[in-house]
Amino acid sequence: MTKPRIGFAGLSHLGICSGVAAAARGFDVLGFHPDPALIEHLDRGDLPIVEPDLDRLFVEHRSRLSFAADPAALRVCDIVYLSYDVPTDDKGESDLAPVRALIAEIGPHLAPHALLVILCQVPPGFTRSLPFDADRLYYQVETLIFGRAVERALKPERIIVGAPRSGEPLPAALQQFLAAFECPILPMRYESAELCKISINLCLVASVSVANTLADLSDRLGADWAEIAPALRLDQRIGRFAYLKPGLGISGGNLERDLVSVCRMADRLGGEAGVVRGFIADSAYRKNWLLRAVHEALPQRIAARLGVLGLAYKEDTASTKNSPSLALIGALGEIAVAAYDPVVRLTDRPSAGFVQVVDLDEACRDADAVILATPWAEFRGLDPARLKALMRGRTIIDPYAMLDGGAFEAAGFFYRTLGRPSAVRTEHP
């Protein structure tokens, strides 16, 4: 049986990573996107996104990858994934118009036998509502994680497929393609699969919200969340991969979208979603932890100079969607901020006192406080001696515990992190 040829329509983050993963699994891949400029970039190997291992895999499997800005090129594909990341606004609401437009654009060009698989982030009920032959229409849960997108696409834990009906085998071509990923395949009806994706994300949010709440209390009580979390991981009901690392709320857009979707569904269907609204409120509170920490550490902050390390919402990505770093900087007004990020380059200044520098040391130079706002690996190399030589002040705000807090405190720094108390400061404004 010949291998099916796979199309990816919509070459945003999801489409590019999924397409490269499919090529790496040995399939010929055609990527379609209506923007000729993007296709030109991709043809040159100039990738518009940052993900670990993506550049290497792209080069390695380049011979199986082709790109087109003409939807007619999709006619050669046996399976076409709709892989455009659904944009969200600042309230987490999805804009599905681009997805519908893309379906309308490619639909007439697909081969009569071709399967259309919705891979993008859509609400329950969306797939069945599409004006497309249901026997050729499937939905597949994407589990993209920014910063681990290639790894997740290449080696999924399981593949969840939404089908028009329960209990029927998947089409042979789809079965063959998915089998190449060597993981369990879970077919279910469209609505179950669509809600399954949201269910996964909400369980993650629940876990991280609990961790944030208890890490905060650890700080206030004099406990250390880093000592507690390993005990939880050994509980089989919680698990060793549970999201227990405290952070600065929910960012990136995808989890926020699902939280909003559940509230909308509950509102429409008469369900109780108070706990989900609680997650949303909790996330908003955590997001401003940096601002509160700066306020507490530097009461006279108007004269302060802050070094902010990291602008992305998390490491290994250029995305700044709902980034806590930008939430902080945006609230600092004219306070001087020198920010460094390994990949993010801002075109607009988020505050009057903001400058972006291209060197980590430059961000720290003469700073009263250094804030490690994104856990990029390269920040781990900072040690007290280096920062003492660079900084004017002695305050380190390190929510993700990238640094050895004890070493910094021993060196005379005020060190603030999530989940454990700082050495007491007795001064008052």
Added chain:
Amino acid sequence: MIEHHPGAKPPERVVILGAKGFVAGASAARLACAGVPVLALGRADLDLVAPGADKALASQLRPADALLFVSAKAPCKTPDLLMENLAMAHAVAAALAVSPVAHLVYISSDAVYGEGETLVRETSPTMPTSLHGLMHVAREGLLRFGTKLPLAILRPSLLYGAADPHNGYGPNQFRRLAAEGKPITLFGEGEEQRDHVLIDDVAEIVYRVLVQRSTGVLNIATGRSLSFRAVAELARGVSEIVGTPRRNPISHRHFDITACLQAFPDFTYRAIEAGLPDRSGG
């Protein structure tokens, strides 16, 4: 929760309703210090519950004024007082309908929040558990829906300062008792935690809101709550602190002041350790 008016300048004049009060007096002093003209109207100048109060107030207002509405018959503990306070707000709204101003600032209270709200922020539901809180909620609504003017609602927590005319349970009373060498008596062991704000900081926030013609809701609280016993310890001098049998369950109130930090990045509340010793002796 509060937005500044881009390019706003200090108001041409601020009309203050409630000139003799604690907040009004401190706000007037802060504005005068900045050279902002103030017309302070006390009850002797304008009785807001008197017939024709709306017309009398309207005749005093100019379009470029900012109106700082502080006046209230407080604490509002009876239904009659509630209705009088609402009549005052009704007169103000009626005056503004005839003589609108550029900016309206209403001094409300954190009593608008329910007692069950232990981490209060501006988005917390307003579910008052007292007539005083109900009065402020109703007045806020009356001004919000009864006028179409740019409106800022400020909700202070517990205030302290030397000029406080009240002698309620808290820093002012403790300091005065300590100054007289009398014992400080606590409810229970003084376990309840509250957020105490120095009056100077309230005046500073009011001033900034007026200058930036801000609109929306903002709590005025330091973000740091202390038990009454801790406050008594700060104020005690050589006085004894005496606990009493507890009659009511312990309740706490804390504030999330993120909105204030975002609104005024360079502003810092004074900690009670710094604000109490020289300021509230009375």
